[in-house]
Amino acid sequence: MSLLKLEAVQKRYAGPPRGRVVLSETTLEIEAGELVVVWGLKGSGRSTLLRIAAGIEAPDSGTVRFEGRDLATHGEDLLGGGLGYCERTFRCAEGQGVLEQVTVGLLARGVPPRQARLRAQRALERAGADGYATQRLGSLDVGESVRVAVARTLALEPALLVVDEPTRGVDLLERDGILALLRSLADEGIAVLASTAESTGLAGADRGLVLNEGELRGAPPAELATVLPLRRAAAWRATG
Amino acid sequence: MGAERVREQQGSMQSPVNWALLGLVIERESYAYKLAQRFDRTYEGALSLSSTSHVYTALRSLLDRGLVEEVPGSGTGRQPKPCYRATAAGLEEYQRWLVGQLSEERRRQRLFAMELAALMSEPELARAVIDGYEQECLREASKSTVGRGDGADDAGSQLAERLASEENRLAVGARLAWLQYVRSELRAIGERRPQGR
Numbered sequence: 001m002s003l004l005k006l007e008a009v010q011k012r013y014a015g016p017p018r019g020r021v022v023l024s025e026t027t028l029e030i031e032a033g034e035l036v037v038v039w040g041l042k043g044s045g046r047s048t049l050l051r052i053a054a055g056i057e058a059p060d061s062g063t064v065r066f067e068g069r070d071l072a073t074h075g076e077d078l079l080g081g082g083l084g085y086c087e088r089t090f091r092c093a094e095g096q097g098v099l100e101q102v103t104v105g106l107l108a109r110g111v112p113p114r115q116a117r118l119r120a121q122r123a124l125e126r127a128g129a130d131g132y133a134t135q136r137l138g139s140l141d142v143g144e145s146v147r148v149a150v151a152r153t154l155a156l157e158p159a160l161l162v163v164d165e166p167t168r169g170v171d172l173l174e175r176d177g178i179l180a181l182l183r184s185l186a187d188e189g190i191a192v193l194a195s196t197a198e199s200t201g202l203a204g205a206d207r208g209l210v211l212n213e214g215e216l217r218g219a220p221p222a223e224l225a226t227v228l229p230l231r232r233a234a235a236w237r238a239t240g
Numbered sequence: 241m242g243a244e245r246v247r248e249q250q251g252s253m254q255s256p257v258n259w260a261l262l263g264l265v266i267e268r269e270s271y272a273y274k275l276a277q278r279f280d281r282t283y284e285g286a287l288s289l290s291s292t293s294h295v296y297t298a299l300r301s302l303l304d305r306g307l308v309e310e311v312p313g314s315g316t317g318r319q320p321k322p323c324y325r326a327t328a329a330g331l332e333e334y335q336r337w338l339v340g341q342l343s344e345e346r347r348r349q350r351l352f353a354m355e356l357a358a359l360m361s362e363p364e365l366a367r368a369v370i371d372g373y374e375q376e377c378l379r380e381a382s383k384s385t386v387g388r389g390d391g392a393d394d395a396g397s398q399l400a401e402r403l404a405s406e407e408n409r410l411a412v413g414a415r416l417a418w419l420q421y422v423r424s425e426l427r428a429i430g431e432r433r434p435q436g437r
Contacts, residue, residue: 039378041420179386199377199413200406204386208378212420217371218378 001068002029003191004053004083004160009062011048022048023059024214030193032159035186037202038195040211046195047164049211053193054085054162066160084158086166088149090137098124098140099133102152109156120155127151128181143174150181160191167201179204253305258298259337260287262330265308267396269325272296281397286404299324307333356422363430370426374419381412 011023022045030036040046051057052064055071056079064071066083079085095101099120106116124130129147132140140148146166153161166182167175183204186192194201202208209218253259264270264278276295280288289295302308307330310322326334359366384405 037382039381039416041417176386183386199381199416200384200409202378202381202412203384203405203409205382208382210374210378210416210420212423217374219375 002065003032003067004028004030004193005063005065006053007063007065009052009059009064011045011052011057011059013048021214023052023216026062026214026216028053028209028216030160030191032191033186033189034206035182035192035194035204036207036209037205038193038209038211038216039199039202040195040197042197044211045214046197046211049216050162050164050193050195051085054083055079056085081156082159084153084156084161086149086153086161086163088146088164088166090145090149096136096138098129098135098137098148101137101148102155105152106155120151123151123155124148126154128177141171141174143170143178146170146178147181154185158190160193161185163192163194165196165201166194167196167198175200176203253301253307253333253337255298255301256287257289257294258301259334261295261298262302262307262326262334265302265324266326266331266334269311269323271313271321271323272299273321275299275324278394278396281394282400302330305333306330360426360429363426366426367423370419370422374416377412377415377419381409381416384409 006026006028009023009026009028010021013020013022026049028036028049038046038049048057052059055064055066058072066074090101095104099117102120102123103113103116106119107113111119121130121133124133127147127150129144129151132144132148137145137148150161150163150166153163161182163182166178170178179201182192182194186206194205196202207219209216211217260283261275261279264275264282270278272295273292276289276292279295299308302324303310306327308324309327311325313321313323356366356369359369
């Protein structure tokens, strides 16, 4: 069973241009430990696809299943509980400090403060953002903000990380560090679904997909059937 | 001897191996056997030497054209090995060659576009080619290395790896965007075509 499965998903934009199909009979399967990146031109519907995959937005028709459960009925339980959607923006009300921002989601889920702080610190470390844990959000550059945003999602220990345009606006020489982070998360077994408007953002992906005029195209998951077990075994050997 | 004079006398140098080797000599002067090692590290997967002696043949050609010169090495044997250094003409010609690569690349892409246009009257065939080409672009972009080229042994090779990776990714991006345009053209042709064909 795939970790995430979109079947015959359809979505039209309600606003102008009227009735434009963003997703047409879209099917997508993602396995644990797979890094899938969707490339598309501006307005192609990349963000919509990711929001639907994360259960934030509902499709007009079709189903989205995470670990076999339909997001239409279990979406609220799954988002933040196995399914992590990485918001790149921060809410000021949730604190101005980096550590505060990463901790707040855990506290909201009832994690005791001491444990929440430890988990937040570990997540920051994992995202390569522990160096600025004590800084204020306003002092971070774009790349650092992305790492903090990823850490905030990682703190919730997701099985799938959905991240929209992780490298947008990131300094050119820092960009590959973000991509390498996503690659390493996938190598550890977390499935990652990301989007990009720049082909440079496809680097390191197990599968690159193109979204254009409602059609999602790319290598079928079958091609990965032989690659992923080998990669996971290599990652296991490296950590074990 | 000036670069223009060299070209006039010997014609333009065509061998990519010779040009790549000249680039390494420009990066820093080296002994021939060191150049062979650096060549393998830097151009792995893009260019290869037929044998180690290929380096000597290429260096001879560069020497004859005045693009490199021999300087005494630090060895103390009876036959001290020469070190190779780029001449001013070598630098000038190398610059010209690099800039010229763009027109060669453009020529190949233009040729591909023209060949594809020939298929536009057969939309199914054209779509299959576009799908296949798009898949290749995606594969190419995905397999690019991320990181700082730390797999390479020296700073020069690491930089070369990073520059090549970035160039490849950006070029693939332009092709992916171009393919979306080709699809739009193809669809428009299909809509204009009388039914029944």
